[in-house]
Amino acid sequence: MSPHFIWPYEVIERVGPVVYRLALPAELERHHNVFHVSMLQLYHSDPSHVISPTEIEIQSDMTYGEGLIKILVREVKQLRNKSIAIVKVLWQRNGVEEAIWELDEAMRKK
Numbered sequence: 001m002s003p004h005f006i007w008p009y010e011v012i013e014r015v016g017p018v019v020y021r022l023a024l025p026a027e028l029e030r031h032h033n034v035f036h037v038s039m040l041q042l043y044h045s046d047p048s049h050v051i052s053p054t055e056i057e058i059q060s061d062m063t064y065g066e067g068l069i070k071i072l073v074r075e076v077k078q079l080r081n082k083s084i085a086i087v088k089v090l091w092q093r094n095g096v097e098e099a100i101w102e103l104d105e106a107m108r109k110k
Helices: none
Strands: 010-016 019-023 034-036 068-079 082-091 100-103
Antiparallel strands (some): 010 019, 068 082
16 A cells, blocks of 8 residues: 555455456445555565554554655756756665665755
């Protein structure tokens, strides 16, 4: 489930060609349990990946706070006549392979 995947949850039914119903835990029963395939990621079993929803505080809008561990790479991309500063960020509870590119907020404020 996006923005970062919280998993694993079992797929219990294929509702349509690109829509699936998941077996969500009791803590998430207030939320709709049908998701488009673009919001899902294939899971390969690994016991070290399991994160209990009680270990992270999931908000009512299905978001959770996540702290920055470190910035891995800084780059400036040139788009026509505009320079865009971006950083590759390693977030708490994620591995290096899950680091994501974000706009460099420090550069945006200048």
